[in-house]
Amino acid sequence: QSVLTQPTSVSGTPGQRVTISCSGGSSNIGSSTVNWYQQVPGTAPTVLIFSNNERPSGVPDRFSGSKSGTSASLAISGLQSEDEADYYCAAWDDSLKSWVFGGGTKLTVL
Amino acid sequence: QVQLVQSGGGVVQPGRSLRLSCAASGFTFNTYIMHWVRQPPGKGLEWVALISFAGDKEYYADSVKGRFAISRDNSKNTLYLQLNSLTADDTAVYYCARALSPRAHNDFWGQGTLVTVSS
Numbered sequence: 001q002s003v004l005t006q007p008t009s010v011s012g013t014p015g016q017r018v019t020i021s022c023s024g025g026s027s028n029i030g031s032s033t034v035n036w037y038q039q040v041p042g043t044a045p046t047v048l049i050f051s052n053n054e055r056p057s058g059v060p061d062r063f064s065g066s067k068s069g070t071s072a073s074l075a076i077s078g079l080q081s082e083d084e085a086d087y088y089c090a091a092w093d094d095s096l097k098s099w100v101f102g103g104g105t106k107l108t109v110l
Numbered sequence: 111q112v113q114l115v116q117s118g119g120g121v122v123q124p125g126r127s128l129r130l131s132c133a134a135s136g137f138t139f140n141t142y143i144m145h146w147v148r149q150p151p152g153k154g155l156e157w158v159a160l161i162s163f164a165g166d167k168e169y170y171a172d173s174v175k176g177r178f179a180i181s182r183d184n185s186k187n188t189l190y191l192q193l194n195s196l197t198a199d200d201t202a203v204y205y206c207a208r209a210l211s212p213r214a215h216n217d218f219w220g221q222g223t224l225v226t227v228s229s
Binding site for chain 1: 205
């Protein structure tokens with residue numbers, strides 16, 4: 001059981017907007033910034049969003065992140081077929097003194 | 111260009127040991143925190159360990175504490191993970207990754223190396 005809770009799967013059609021939630025607690029999301037990683041199966045993860053809502057250069061502005069209290073969200077607008085991947089949230093946990101990941105969300109573009 | 115090239119994976123029997131390596135190039139290795147993250151087949155990501163810039167401070171996930179040891183050789187630009195007392199639950203693809211600080215995101219990852227624990 002992951003410390004951070006994500007939906008197992010989400011889906012949408014091209015052009016749609018989807019959101020992926022990440023729920024934690026006061027020792028992780030509540031006191032730390034959240035990062036989001038995208039992983040195409042068979043490849044290494046890449047950072048999509050860092051520090052709650054910052055995009056690395058090269059990441060389209062269709063991707064956005066937000067955080068409120070002990071929850072965070074990743075939003076993807078203008079859904080494209082190449083967005084089909086697994087998405088993970090991550091945060092430092094002050095109680096565990098470790099990084100924690102969400103269980104991952106599989107995005108399917110219908 | 112930035113590279114993290116991993117080696118050392120393979121098939122190992124339960125109870126045995128293995129050492130993974132991650133050779134860095136294209137950046138100043140000793141100015142980055144280094145992590146190991148693993149992913150069991152068909153499952154999600156699990157953070158394993160991180161090591162400080164100079165290698166004098168380490169943090170571990172509870173699942174590997176006392177069995178795994180992270181280390182680095184800044185003169186060789188190489189990160190290591192010593193895996194001891196391996197069990198089937200340690201079967202996973204192991205990734206090394208860098209970060210600018212202990213609380214920062216991992217901005218670059220290695221290609222991953224598969225460790226299979228099986229008799």
